[in-house]
Each structure stands twice: as structure tokens, then as C-alpha cells.
Amino acid sequence: MKNNTPALLDRDLSILSFNARVLSLAERADYPLLERLRFMCIVSHNLDEFFEVRMPLQMEAHQQGITLGPVTANTCEQVAQMAHALVAQQYQLFNEALMPALAKEGVHLVSGSIRTPEQTAWVASYFKREVLPFLMPVSLDPSHPFPQVANKSLNFIVRIAVGDEERIAIVRAPRVVPRVVQLPPSLSKGEQRFVSLTSIIRANLDVLFEGATILHFSQFRVTRNSDLDVDEDDVINLRMALREELAHRQYGEAVRLEVTQECDSDLADFLLKQFNLPALALYRVNGPVNLGRLIQLPDMAKGDHLKFVPFHPQWPREIKKNQSIIAQMQGRDLLMHQPYESFDVVIQLLEEAVLDDQVLAIRMTIYRTGADPRMLRLLQEAVGRGKEVLVVVELKARFDEEANINWAEALESVGAQVVYGVVGLKTHAKMLLIMRREGKTIQRYGHLSTGNYNPKTTRLYTDWSMLTANPNLTKEMEAVFRHLTSELPLPVMRHLLxxxxxxxxxxxxxxxxxxxxxxxxxxxxxxxxxxxxxxxxxxxxxxxxxxxxxxxxxxxxxxxxxxxxxxxxxxxxxxxxxxxxxxxxxxxxxxxxxxxxxxxxxxxxxxxxxxxxxxxxxxxxxxxxxxxxxxxxxxxxxxxxxxxxxxxxxxxxxxxxxxxxxxxxxxxxxxxxxxxxxxx
Structure with a gap:
């Protein structure tokens, strides 16, 4: 024991261990097959975020030869070794278990090697009609240097011969085209057959490079450092600074290169050199380089027995559905357990507050909102009805920055007061405060939650939330809001931590x-x-x-x-x-x-x-x-x-x-x- 501090477990290895546990759900025989595929795709998304956020520091330690501290060249090698093993397990599960089992259920991802002549012709037609117009190969030469490759974009590297001259070309797959396409029923023999965009492009590269001979090719994808770097003390407008920084996120330092298993060593080494990456950052995969994009397949495929039985959150038993929620809060605190109990209670509370002429002010924190527009529209309507609306929008919520900037701009445009919290801190607290005139006093009604005001995730995440009119709690909630807007010191808190x-x-x-x-x-x-x-x-x-x-x-x-x-x-x-x-x-x-x-x-x-x-x-x-x-x-x-x-x-x-x-x-x-x- 050194300095009375025992050796602690490595955080990054622990994160990868968690993802191994998530991947185990894709192995569960008691889970429906399409849900197992979904969990496998979730692991891909999780690993993307891990490489974007956690791996840059490990890579920096490796490249600088750091030997002391919690992150070193040695820890980078350990993390990379575990990540490689996890990815290999993921593709083995995909190729040897999930897709064969789905094929037995009549759900196929049809590769070029097994397509019928009719299917091949349909894919070729689809390629020429829907994909080819968006493909612009860049042939590398002194006039055309290696192009900027965006974070997590799907690309092909192709070695071609034109006459006696060999060249390398880069082709970026269009993001506007679906990554999974279903074949028409007439070509599916009563089953469900799908093709991936990578397979469509791969099978038709010769059309794109007409007049040249294709010598070798591979899919590839690069993952980049995606942490935004904004000095809040040195910007006048945080929202504008973040919007500018978002434009550069796609081109941060590379931390991972994925290629197909068949990619020859010369092309792989060429790409590693272009992205200034060591060999341990190269991931050869036996299949599509981005399994995460196959998450569309569980939603597209049919078959109730292949999916979880739909779960419908219930209205909380202790809250009466057709009565005023504010009135029910006056008697006692009300507890809700999502997703078992419906988040619609919170939507209804906000709607009630918007329509209630005695409600004078609404204050709310926003961290991750999702795509559901109901809360945004209600807050905008509240402004239109003359209520004081204050929204603390956390612009720096990782990977939700753009959505939150849009929320902030939409609310500001109608006259809501929008603030971005305290300089140097993210506002992660989840609270809603309603101020209502009752006689000669102003009564406060509050909502506190362990989770976000996001109607989508409230159906997937377990969270607790509480509706309260307790004056001790709501008074302290008001003090927190005042601190967030003014950065004045918090008064002594006797209830909230x-x-x-x-x-x-x-x-x-x-x-x-x-x-x-x-x-x-x-x-x-x-x-x-x-x-x-x-x-x-x-x-x-x-x-x-x-x-x-x-x-x-x-x-x-x-x-x-x-x-x-x-x-x-x-x-x-x-x-x-x-x-x-x-x-x-x-x-x-x-x-x-x-x-x-x-x-x-x-x-x-x-x-x-x-x-x-x-x-x-x-x-x-x-x-x-x-x-x-x-x-x-x-x-x-x-x-x-x-x-x-x-x-x-x-x-x-x-x-x-x-x-x-x-x-x-x-x-x-x-x-x-x-x-x-x-x-x-």
C-alpha cells in the first residue's frame, strides 16, 4: 500500500469489461434473436464512444512512451489487447451464431457470393439508381492528396491499374443512403432478405472504376478523438463557440483504424501511415467494418417471436389519471419508477402548468432531450401565454451538443430565458420547478429525477423521479436555479446535496x-x-x-x-x-x-x-x-x-x-x- 491508497482497478479495462457483459446478452439463448443482434450492435456503438472519448489519452501515452501514472504505454497495450479480443468475439458471434440462427428463421443478410442472378441484377440496378450518383472516388496523386476522412465514415480503399500505372483511390460511402436495404418479396422466396450498403458497393466497384482494373480493395473506417475543446473562460458566446467546434469534431486525431480481414498488408500499412497510427490501433474484422449500423435490421425485420414482447409503461398506481396532478401533489410526495410507470405523468404536469392561468413561472434543466418535441412545444406555448420560462440548457452534453443548441435557439427565439449553467461545470441535475399563485402566496411544485427529460429513454432506462410540493425541497431547488443563472454562492442547504x-x-x-x-x-x-x-x-x-x-x-x-x-x-x-x-x-x-x-x-x-x-x-x-x-x-x-x-x-x-x-x-x-x- 502506497500513501495509504491501495492499487485500484483500471477504469478503461473496467469499461471494456462492462461491454463484454453487454455482449453476453447477444449470446443469451432465452433472448429473442433480433434482440440479441440489437445488443451486439449496441456494443459497437459503445466501443465507438469508448475510442472517441477514452482511447485518445491511452494512445497519447503509448506514442509518448509514458511509463508513470494511471495511463501509460503499458496500460494502452493492455486496453488495446482487451478491445481486440472483444471485437473478435463480437464478429465470431455475428458470423457463427446470430446470422446462421436468423437464416433458419427466414431472415437473411445476403452477401454477394450467395445471391441469385435475379438478386444480383436487382442490387446492380439499385446501385446505379440510388448509390452511384453519390460516389466520387478520389484518385491519389500530387494534385489529389489523401482526402479528409470524417470520423466513423464508411470508406473503401481501392488499388487500381490504368494501363501500366497503378493508383490508389479512396471512395466514401454516402451517409444519405440506408445502410440496410430489403430485397423485394419477388426475390425473397417468402422469406426476409436484406443487403448491406457495404455489400452493394463492394459488388459494383467495377462500375465505379469503369476503364480500370481493380487489383485489391477493402472497406475501412477511422475513429477519431471526439471530445470538444472549448475554453469557457475565453469565449464570449458559448453556444456559437460550441457550434464552431462541432464542425471540427469529425476530424480530430485518429485513434482506431478498422479494415476488413482480407485487406492486404500494404494497404493497411498505407492507411496506418496516413492516420499516424501504430499497429495496435489496426482492427481487422471479419465482416462489415461497422456492425453498429446493422441496428436497423431488428427494426426492419418482422417476426414477433424474434423480438421482446412489447412492454407498455403503466400510469402510476398512486396518481389518479383524470385529476389535476398539481392538486394531488398538494397532499403528499408522489414517486414514479420508470420505465415501469409512464413518463407521460411529467408531460401532463408540464401541460397542466402551461394551461393553468395561476402558474406564473416554469423553470427546467435540459441535459439530453431526444427527438420528442412535446416538451419543447409546451415550453414555447408557456412563453406565448405570458409565463416566465427559464431553461438551463447544458450545451456540453457529450454527443447531444447540436440537439441542445437547437433547443436553446428555438426557446430563445420565442422569448424564453435560456442560460447555459455555471462556467466550467456541466449541469447534470434533473429538475423542474413550477411557481403558482395561490391566494396571497406563491407555491412551488417540483419534479426531481435520476434520469433525463427524454421521453424515449424513459421507456428503456430504469429511473426514479418524485413529484413534490415540500416547501423545504422546492425552496432549495429555487436556490439551485438562482445559482445556475447568477453563479452567486448557494445558501446553506439542509435537505438537498x-x-x-x-x-x-x-x-x-x-x-x-x-x-x-x-x-x-x-x-x-x-x-x-x-x-x-x-x-x-x-x-x-x-x-x-x-x-x-x-x-x-x-x-x-x-x-x-x-x-x-x-x-x-x-x-x-x-x-x-x-x-x-x-x-x-x-x-x-x-x-x-x-x-x-x-x-x-x-x-x-x-x-x-x-x-x-x-x-x-x-x-x-x-x-x-x-x-x-x-x-x-x-x-x-x-x-x-x-x-x-x-x-x-x-x-x-x-x-x-x-x-x-x-x-x-x-x-x-x-x-x-x-x-x-x-x-x-
């Missing part, structure tokens, strides 16, 4: 309190559920608490750097990850100390960025019935899961928790809340 000010220290104080209780020989239990655990001070506080005798269960979906193997822990920290049909997104912090229970719900994971570089909220749950419900539905059932759970072992690896005799799934088919919340 707010990052970057009191959330981390508040959780550490709770863990220190648990230590004291345990040292007195009294029972001390901590259960915490989150997406990731990478904040070193909180990890150290957990280790100290467990060393003192506190029993700790951590339910961490993704990256976790806490090693459970430390001898001093004596097995008192247990870490499990639950990965299934739904994305686990809720954050719940539960402390049972000598019979006294304290519980918080939060927008924040236990990560350094959440604790020190974001505005986050955690709010207390004090009602015993609510505490018991959250304990059962979001904690206890996960600790009992024997189908979707993985346990972190002493080697820093995850092993599946499987009990075939008494299977219990928190969110799958057996004994799940999906059943509990369906109509009876």
Missing part, C-alpha cells in the same frame, strides 16, 4: 458515520446503486468503512475501480453488475445504521466528474413507505437476481451469477417488475 459543493462530502460523512456505528459493535449496512464508481475519495471512504466492519453492497452497472480483494475488507464489500433488457440508470444511496435509515436518490454517479465538475443533485427520501418501496424494487431485488447479475471477484473480473434451479430476474421474464406493472 449539491455537487460540486456538498454531495461528495455528504456521502463521505455518511460513510464515516457508518464507520463509527460499526466500531461500536452496532449493525451498519450500506447499499448503493449507480452506473459507475470511479471517484477515488469515495472509493477510499468505502474501503475504510468496510475495514471498520460496515457491510456494503454495491450495484454498479458499468466501470468500477474498487478492488474487492483487499485482505482488510474480509469480504464486507460486494460488487455486482446487473445487465439486461433495460439500461440500469437509477442512483440510490441507502444507509441503515443501528436501525436508523437514510436514503437519497440522485442524478449523480460516484465519479470524479460528477462530484467535482458537474452540478448534480441528491434528494432525501424520508417517508418510510417510499424507502421500503425503493429498497425492494431498486436494491433488494438486484441483490437476489440470479439471471442478469454479475459478481466482481478477487481477480478484478466479473463472473455470471446463474441459478438454473431458482432463476430470478430483476428485469427479465422471470419474477420481474415488468410483470408486476402490467395491467391486471
Amino acid at each position: 449539491v455537487a460540486p459543493f456538498t454531495l461528495q462530502t455528504g456521502m463521505i460523512r455518511q460513510l464515516e458515520k457508518a464507520q463509527r456505528v460499526a466500531r461500536q459493535g452496532k449493525p451498519a449496512r450500506v447499499i448503493a446503486k449507480m452506473n459507475a464508481l470511479t471517484d477515488v475519495p469515495l472509493v477510499q471512504a468505502l474501503i475504510k468503512a468496510a475495514t471498520a466492519g460496515v457491510e456494503i453492497d454495491l450495484i454498479v452497472r458499468g466501470a468500477c475501480i474498487l478492488p474487492v480483494s483487499l485482505p482488510a475488507l474480509q469480504g464486507r464489500i460486494r460488487v455486482r453488475s446487473v445487465v439486461g433488457r433495460l439500461l440500469e440508470h437509477s442512483r440510490v444511496f441507502y444507509f441503515a445504521l443501528d436501525g436508523q435509515v437514510q436514503m437519497w436518490l440522485s442524478s449523480a454517479d460516484w465519479m470524479s466528474r460528477n462530484m467535482t465538475r458537474r452540478v448534480e443533485l441528491a434528494w432525501p427520501i424520508t417517508d418510510p413507505a417510499m424507502q421500503q418501496r425503493i429498497l425492494q424494487e431498486s436494491l433488494q431485488m438486484y441483490l437476489e437476481d440470479t439471471l442478469d447479475a454479475w459478481q466482481l471477484n478477487e481477480r478484478g473480473e466479473y463472473t455470471a451469477v446463474r441459478d438454473t434451479t431458482e432463476p430470478l430476474s430483476r428485469q427479465g421474464c422471470q419474477n420481474s417488475l415488468l410483470k408486476q406493472y402490467q395491467p391486471r
Whole structure:
């Protein structure tokens, strides 16, 4: 142990381990085939983001030969080795399991080698009509240097011969053409047959290079550093600066090169040199270079038995559907568990506030909104009805920057007050505050959530949210909004924990309190559920608490750097990850100390960025019935899961928790809340 800090697990390896667990869902025999394919595609999207965001630092350490610190040339090699193994497993699953199994069900991805003459003719016609007009090959010569290749774009590198002269040409596949095309029924023999855009182009390259001889070719794709670099202290208009920076995101430093398995070494080496990449950044794949684009196939293909039974969120049982939600909030706090209970409650609350003449102001934070326009339109209508509308839009929400800029501009155009939060911090807190005149007073009504105001993800992510008219909470919510608009100091908060000010220290104080209780020989239990655990001070506080005798269960979906193997822990920290049909997104912090229970719900994971570089909220749950419900539905059932759970072992690896005799799934088919919340 050095400086009293034990060696922690590597964060990037832990992220890749999480993606291996997601990929395991594509291997599940109890999952429908098209859903298995979908999970395989999700892994591709996740890996893209990993390379765009996490890999640049690893590559920099490798290229500079860094040997000291948490990220070194050695860690880069370890991460690359694990990523290569994960990609190889992904393509093996695609080629040897998923596509053959789908073919038996009459769903085919038809490659050029097995097409009938009629199918080949149709593909050739489609190519000439829909694809060829958008293809502009660039032949490399002194007048035509290697072109700019956009991040994650699909390209072909082609070696051609024109007479006695050999050349290399680059062809970029058009993004305006669908990546998956269905063959007409007349050519499908009663089955469902699809072709990929890569296969269509590959089969017709000779048409594009008429008059030349094609010697060799390969698909390729380059992934680039996509973190935006905007100095907020040095810009006058953050929105305009971000919009300009977005234009350059497509051409950041390269970190990964994908080519097909058949790509000859000369062309691969040529591409590596062009992108200034080492050999470990080359990924040879046995199939399409971007499996993620095949995610269209599960949506296009038919067959109820090949997909999950549709799940329809229910109206919350404790909220009356045809009565004023604001009136129901006056009596007590109302708890909702998405996606089991419908997010439409929040939409209806906002609509009610917009139409209510006594509502004078609406304040809301926006982080990831999705494409559903209902909330935007309601906020615009509220402005039109003369209400004060304040929206804190987080422009720097990674990969949602452009959508959020559009939201900001649309709201500003009708007269809403739009602010972008605190300089240097992302606003990740999820809250909605409604100010309503009632007699001679202004009453506040609030909504707090662990998840985003995104109607699409509320059907796929597990999250808790609460409607409250509690004056203590809503007054402090108002103070947070005032801080976000003015950057004036927050007043003393007695109920909400707010990052970057009191959330981390508040959780550490709770863990220190648990230590004291345990040292007195009294029972001390901590259960915490989150997406990731990478904040070193909180990890150290957990280790100290467990060393003192506190029993700790951590339910961490993704990256976790806490090693459970430390001898001093004596097995008192247990870490499990639950990965299934739904994305686990809720954050719940539960402390049972000598019979006294304290519980918080939060927008924040236990990560350094959440604790020190974001505005986050955690709010207390004090009602015993609510505490018991959250304990059962979001904690206890996960600790009992024997189908979707993985346990972190002493080697820093995850092993599946499987009990075939008494299977219990928190969110799958057996004994799940999906059943509990369906109509009876």
C-alpha cells in the first residue's frame, strides 16, 4: 500500500469489461434473436464512444512512451489487447451464431457470393439508381492528396491499374443512403432478405472504376478523438463557440483504424501511415467494418417471436389519471419508477402548468432531450401565454451538443430565458420547478429525477423521479436555479446535496458515520446503486468503512475501480453488475445504521466528474413507505437476481451469477417488475 491508497482497478479495462457483459446478452439463448443482434450492435456503438472519448489519452501515452501514472504505454497495450479480443468475439458471434440462427428463421443478410442472378441484377440496378450518383472516388496523386476522412465514415480503399500505372483511390460511402436495404418479396422466396450498403458497393466497384482494373480493395473506417475543446473562460458566446467546434469534431486525431480481414498488408500499412497510427490501433474484422449500423435490421425485420414482447409503461398506481396532478401533489410526495410507470405523468404536469392561468413561472434543466418535441412545444406555448420560462440548457452534453443548441435557439427565439449553467461545470441535475399563485402566496411544485427529460429513454432506462410540493425541497431547488443563472454562492442547504459543493462530502460523512456505528459493535449496512464508481475519495471512504466492519453492497452497472480483494475488507464489500433488457440508470444511496435509515436518490454517479465538475443533485427520501418501496424494487431485488447479475471477484473480473434451479430476474421474464406493472 502506497500513501495509504491501495492499487485500484483500471477504469478503461473496467469499461471494456462492462461491454463484454453487454455482449453476453447477444449470446443469451432465452433472448429473442433480433434482440440479441440489437445488443451486439449496441456494443459497437459503445466501443465507438469508448475510442472517441477514452482511447485518445491511452494512445497519447503509448506514442509518448509514458511509463508513470494511471495511463501509460503499458496500460494502452493492455486496453488495446482487451478491445481486440472483444471485437473478435463480437464478429465470431455475428458470423457463427446470430446470422446462421436468423437464416433458419427466414431472415437473411445476403452477401454477394450467395445471391441469385435475379438478386444480383436487382442490387446492380439499385446501385446505379440510388448509390452511384453519390460516389466520387478520389484518385491519389500530387494534385489529389489523401482526402479528409470524417470520423466513423464508411470508406473503401481501392488499388487500381490504368494501363501500366497503378493508383490508389479512396471512395466514401454516402451517409444519405440506408445502410440496410430489403430485397423485394419477388426475390425473397417468402422469406426476409436484406443487403448491406457495404455489400452493394463492394459488388459494383467495377462500375465505379469503369476503364480500370481493380487489383485489391477493402472497406475501412477511422475513429477519431471526439471530445470538444472549448475554453469557457475565453469565449464570449458559448453556444456559437460550441457550434464552431462541432464542425471540427469529425476530424480530430485518429485513434482506431478498422479494415476488413482480407485487406492486404500494404494497404493497411498505407492507411496506418496516413492516420499516424501504430499497429495496435489496426482492427481487422471479419465482416462489415461497422456492425453498429446493422441496428436497423431488428427494426426492419418482422417476426414477433424474434423480438421482446412489447412492454407498455403503466400510469402510476398512486396518481389518479383524470385529476389535476398539481392538486394531488398538494397532499403528499408522489414517486414514479420508470420505465415501469409512464413518463407521460411529467408531460401532463408540464401541460397542466402551461394551461393553468395561476402558474406564473416554469423553470427546467435540459441535459439530453431526444427527438420528442412535446416538451419543447409546451415550453414555447408557456412563453406565448405570458409565463416566465427559464431553461438551463447544458450545451456540453457529450454527443447531444447540436440537439441542445437547437433547443436553446428555438426557446430563445420565442422569448424564453435560456442560460447555459455555471462556467466550467456541466449541469447534470434533473429538475423542474413550477411557481403558482395561490391566494396571497406563491407555491412551488417540483419534479426531481435520476434520469433525463427524454421521453424515449424513459421507456428503456430504469429511473426514479418524485413529484413534490415540500416547501423545504422546492425552496432549495429555487436556490439551485438562482445559482445556475447568477453563479452567486448557494445558501446553506439542509435537505438537498449539491455537487460540486456538498454531495461528495455528504456521502463521505455518511460513510464515516457508518464507520463509527460499526466500531461500536452496532449493525451498519450500506447499499448503493449507480452506473459507475470511479471517484477515488469515495472509493477510499468505502474501503475504510468496510475495514471498520460496515457491510456494503454495491450495484454498479458499468466501470468500477474498487478492488474487492483487499485482505482488510474480509469480504464486507460486494460488487455486482446487473445487465439486461433495460439500461440500469437509477442512483440510490441507502444507509441503515443501528436501525436508523437514510436514503437519497440522485442524478449523480460516484465519479470524479460528477462530484467535482458537474452540478448534480441528491434528494432525501424520508417517508418510510417510499424507502421500503425503493429498497425492494431498486436494491433488494438486484441483490437476489440470479439471471442478469454479475459478481466482481478477487481477480478484478466479473463472473455470471446463474441459478438454473431458482432463476430470478430483476428485469427479465422471470419474477420481474415488468410483470408486476402490467395491467391486471
